[in-house]
Amino acid sequence: MSFKVLILDNVNERCEEVFKERGVEVVRNHDLSGQELYDEIKSYHGIVVRSSTKVTEEVLEAGENLKIVGRAGVGVDNIDIEAATKRGILVMNTPNGNTISTAEHTCGMILALTHNIPQAVDKVKGGGWDRKKYMGNEVYNKTLGIVGLGKIGSEVTQRMQHFNMNIKAYDPFASVEQAERLGVELVELDELLGTSDFLTVHTPLTEKTKGMVSMENADKLKKGIFLINCARGGIYKEEDLPALIDEGYVAGVALDVYTTEPPTDELYEILQHPKIITTPHLGASTDEAQEKVAEQIAAQMADALEKKDFEGSLNGKSISLTTNKEVQPYLELAQKLGSIAIQLAPEHANEFSFEYSGACAKFSDVLTDSILKGLLSHHVSEAVNLINARHYAEERGLNIRETTASQSETFNDLITIRLKEDGEYQKISATVFGEKDYRIVEIDGFGIELGLEGDILMYKNVDKPGMLAKVSYALAKQEINIASLSLGRTMKGTNAITAVSVDKKMTEEELQPLYDLEDIHALQYISLPSNQD
Numbered sequence: 001m002s003f004k005v006l007i008l009d010n011v012n013e014r015c016e017e018v019f020k021e022r023g024v025e026v027v028r029n030h031d032l033s034g035q036e037l038y039d040e041i042k043s044y045h046g047i048v049v050r051s052s053t054k055v056t057e058e059v060l061e062a063g064e065n066l067k068i069v070g071r072a073g074v075g076v077d078n079i080d081i082e083a084a085t086k087r088g089i090l091v092m093n094t095p096n097g098n099t100i101s102t103a104e105h106t107c108g109m110i111l112a113l114t115h116n117i118p119q120a121v122d123k124v125k126g127g128g129w130d131r132k133k134y135m136g137n138e139v140y141n142k143t144l145g146i147v148g149l150g151k152i153g154s155e156v157t158q159r160m161q162h163f164n165m166n167i168k169a170y171d172p173f174a175s176v177e178q179a180e181r182l183g184v185e186l187v188e189l190d191e192l193l194g195t196s197d198f199l200t201v202h203t204p205l206t207e208k209t210k211g212m213v214s215m216e217n218a219d220k221l222k223k224g225i226f227l228i229n230c231a232r233g234g235i236y237k238e239e240d241l242p243a244l245i246d247e248g249y250v251a252g253v254a255l256d257v258y259t260t261e262p263p264t265d266e267l268y269e270i271l272q273h274p275k276i277i278t279t280p281h282l283g284a285s286t287d288e289a290q291e292k293v294a295e296q297i298a299a300q301m302a303d304a305l306e307k308k309d310f311e312g313s314l315n316g317k318s319i320s321l322t323t324n325k326e327v328q329p330y331l332e333l334a335q336k337l338g339s340i341a342i343q344l345a346p347e348h349a350n351e352f353s354f355e356y357s358g359a360c361a362k363f364s365d366v367l368t369d370s371i372l373k374g375l376l377s378h379h380v381s382e383a384v385n386l387i388n389a390r391h392y393a394e395e396r397g398l399n400i401r402e403t404t405a406s407q408s409e410t411f412n413d414l415i416t417i418r419l420k421e422d423g424e425y426q427k428i429s430a431t432v433f434g435e436k437d438y439r440i441v442e443i444d445g446f447g448i449e450l451g452l453e454g455d456i457l458m459y460k461n462v463d464k465p466g467m468l469a470k471v472s473y474a475l476a477k478q479e480i481n482i483a484s485l486s487l488g489r490t491m492k493g494t495n496a497i498t499a500v501s502v503d504k505k506m507t508e509e510e511l512q513p514l515y516d517l518e519d520i521h522a523l524q525y526i527s528l529p530s531n532q533d
Contacts, residue, residue: 007048010052018298019301022299024046037053041059046067051075055084057083070297070298072296090313092304092314097292099151099152099155105230105279139198145198147189147212149171149178149184149202156202157169157182165198167184170189170192171186172342172378173380196225197226201229204377205231209232209235211235211236213240224250226253239270245273251275255277257281300313313387314387327366330363330367331367331386333432336430337415337438338371339377340526343527344425345420346424350398354368355402355404355415355418356403358411361405369389413431424460424521428442450499457525458522459523460522461496461520462495463495474517475514480510482503486498
């Protein structure tokens with residue numbers, strides 16, 4: 001069978017060459033949109049896009065013969081993956097093609113920022129001089145703080161070490177062994193902010209990373225720090241950047257990414273600050289990177305069309321499982337359990353044991369992928385899915401052990417995650433009670449029923465009167481409502497565990513009074529999506 005592929009965006013010509021070499025008919029058309037696109041796409045088996053074309057549910061529906069959507073790059077925000085999965089259409093990307101380019105761009109931004117290169121260029125081209133005004137700083141022997149030691153963070157580390165920079169990093173998933181291999185000192189986030197002369201971020205934009213640097217936490221920063229962001233817009237609170245600079249907290253900012261792209265008029269006004277240097281999302285914009293991702297996506301798509309390989313697929317396993325009503329509930333349970341486990345685990349935890357008992361044990365392979373997706377999605381900048389979860393787990397040095405049993409002593413099906421023994425929590429078990437009803441049934445030997453959704457406060461305490469009242473009072477003072485609660489204990493008067501679901505996401509400031517309560521320990525705040533999402 002012959003295949004046809006339509007290239008919709010400005011992808012490097014190497015993409016077209018590879019398709020032709022593989023015997024695939026290929027057409028380029030960068031100007032299609034609306035009804036023209038719907039009409040044209042009907043006869044194609046694959047389409048290739050970058051970021052311009054929005055592959056919506058309507059586009060996918062119009063593609064009557066569509067088998068694959070290929071993204072020549074990493075980000076797939078412009079592709080409706082859920083709609084594609086439901087229609088059995090593979091979505092592929094090339095997560096490794098841009099690594100070197102983005103790392104080099106980050107290093108270039110560091111040097112351009114500290115040596116005032118963009119401002120000096122503008123001055124000379126405008127007929128000026130003024131060497132004193134553009135006095136810079138060396139990076140030699142300075143401390144570079146890196147948030148996220150994935151592919152790009154690791155490449156930045158290796159390059160800036162050649163400039164004799166001291167590298168510190170914050171990454172809850174990075175193992176001590178990985179850090180030692182890279183010659184990096186792992187520290188907590190507050191220490192990183194307080195000791196770094198330069199800070200670069202290579203992490204996804206999540207509730208935890210959004211606004212990582214703002215006026216609210218300015219006092220945590222080392223005075224005169226330089227900020228670099230070539231990862232995701234919004235990790236630094238953009239509207240606060242001018243004030244952070246003017247009040248002396250920050251010496252300068254280099255941005256390649258923004259909360260809205262192109263920036264809004266209001267954001268453009270912020271970017272006019274003389275101590276902020278900017279580029280228009282150029283991290284992956286090198287000839288080499290674009291040729292690499294073009295070649296990779298064409299080869300991957302040709303392999304998939306010929307059913308030889310499905311490397312780079314973001315939804316390959318999902319396609320075969322979405323119609324399997326027996327598996328799907330356990331996939332959702334596993335992902336949620338992975339998410340809660342990493343929020344209960346100590347930072348830098350890299351040893352996990354997954355145990356499956358009952359009927360779900362026969363799906364253990366894919367359930368492990370789903371647990372890892374939940375674990376890793378909190379800290380890995382790339383899109384984690386059932387296909388690539390194990391790859392990222394291996395890259396981060398996670399040690400995973402899987403065991404199965406034909407039956408459980410207590411439930412028909414049970415998934416258990418064991419954490420490191422030196423943490424505050426060591427064992428979590430959960431099962432499916434009904435449609436969209438996922439519950440934890442045991443934590444560290446305490447029997448407890450806890451729905452896996454929403455915002456939850458988990459803590460341990462001595463089993464005595466008044467403990468719940470203390471927590472309730474601390475929440476009530478802040479007008480935070482309790483939605484539900486679950487209690488578990490071993491024997492009367494010994495130890496107990498409590499999970500309190502609240503009606504809102506809580507900030508560190510709101511959590512502090514709870515941390516200060518006597519006789520309350522191992523307090524953890526957990527946030528999970530609704531089971532209706």
